[in-house]
């Protein structure tokens with residue numbers, strides 16, 4: 042039976058309304074041909090979206106830079122489901138391999154049967170296959186349960202030089218596994234071993250090796266040149282049986298390369314599972330591994346010579362970022378490009394001065410700068426903010442926040458809806474929302490904001506046609522809000538105490554533009570405001586709280602303020 046779902050023809054099973062995506066259509070086609078009938082994963086009345094799926098058949102690396110762990114992370118990073126058949130368990134770290142325990146052949150067979158018979162992965166990727174028996178078991182299973190593509194990473198020696206699959210395995214690779222492979226991805230040493238020990242040292246040798254390995258049977262070959270002399274660019278040679286393609290890029294200098302081979306092969310598998318052609322799968326996978334290497338440049342994991350790559354592109358930025366603390370709202374400095382221009386200072390100098398004066402959070406509110414200048418300024422300010430442990434938010438521009446990796450955004454009622462911003466920015470970034478009413482405050486909470494800005498408390502010249510809600514309006518919003526609040530609008534040294542004196546526990550601070558930045562000396566004005574705010578504390582309305590040692594080491598302000606209830 043043929044149906045149409047989102048303009049894609051889809052084969053249906055009784056009880057299944059529809060299956061989205063072209064990919065699923067292809068999958069069903071293949072299944073239908075194999076089984077001579079149409080089958081689907083789970084009958085349900087809802088539209089089911091099938092997820093691209095890679096099965097990795099490889100060894101476990103306890104250090105998690107390579108092997109099964111690398112494959113899982115790479116597939117997750119590339120948006121593909123990954124199931125695992127474990128062939129060996131290695132005791133391994135950044136120094137080397139301390140031990141290997143091979144999983145019995147019949148149990149590898151059982152794992153293969155479990156996954157292949159039920160989950161129907163699109164692509165199988167192989168890594169460490171430590172015995173001839175395991176290679177044979179795998180080939181047998183793939184004949185019984187064919188998949189769309191087989192990616193073979195012919196792992197033989199670990200990055201630290203430990204043998205993971207001995208020479209005895211080579212015949213079964215050559216005779217059984219490689220002829221079934223859609224692509225094989227040897228490094229220079231593995232290519233040499235597959236070709237009987239022929240020395241491979243140059244890019245010309247890599248061309249020769251790609252062709253010679255292709256003659257063994259795989260449809261495509263990618264010879265990786267990571268072991269070429271370090272002075273040379275990173276060069277990989279791809280051969281599809283007809284044409285050669287040389288991928289050349291400048292070498293990323295990092296000690297954290299452990300697991301790059303596994304990661305590249307699994308990301309090729311991931312792209313194939315999504316439906317890419319082989320050449321574009323290799324191209325995209327190469328781009329991904331380059332990004333992962335560049336993110337890994339100076340992360341420190343373990344004491345050995347080769348650390349893991351940063352598969353999820355997150356480790357470094359998370360180390361530098363601390364979680365949002367409502368006390369950060371205490372002295373909230375909001376920049377303004379017109380004021381900076383008037384006083385002849387750059388955004389970066391304005392931010393430096395505000396932080397030195399004691400600002401506890403910074404928002405770049407730059408309505409008149411070009412996007413490229415805004416991005417450059419955000420990156421420069423972020424460096425300063427990180428050193429001082431002060432969060433940096435971007436006004437309105439989610440794109441600039443993402444591109445600069447700032448700590449978050451502040452958005453208003455007519456900007457990008459907060460729930461959309463949350464979806465784009467992910468769970469960790471800080472999102473502040475402007476709220477003038479309890480209804481706004483409730484919606485901000487529902488949408489996943491971290492704090493709200495409420496005002497204008499007093500009239501302001503900084504924002505045109507801004508409605509003033511007064512101290513009463515601020516109090517009403519605070520009392521209804523489940524989120525911490527920062528007050529904004531016409532606030533400065535003369536009235537900050539009156540605002541903080543409202544005595545509502547979730548009012549955590551004041552956000553100020555002109556009283557800091559439309560002044561000759563930002564540093565002096567910020568210091569003065571800080572003193573005023575601290576005085577509200579001494580008046581018994583707030584208590585001083587010390588931050589954790591971890592936080593205070595980074596911060597210029599190792600205390601925060603909390604209302605005594």
Ligand SMILES: Cc1ncc(COP(=O)(O)OP(=O)(O)O)c(N)n1
Nearest residue numbers: 437451452453454475494495529552
């Ligand atoms: C802390 C804080 N509160 C409120 C605002 C105002 O945001 P919005 O309503 O989006 O107006 P613009 O700042 O974009 O003009 C703010 N920026 N910061």
Ligand SMILES: Cc1nc(C(=O)O)sc1CCOP(=O)(O)O
Nearest residue numbers: 496497501503530531553554555
């Ligand atoms: C940016 C902004 N938002 C407001 C709001 O009411 O949401 S008032 C305002 C301007 C605040 O500037 P100043 O400190 O110079 O008065």
Ligand SMILES: [Mg+2]
Nearest residue numbers: 437452453456
């Ligand atoms: Mg806005």
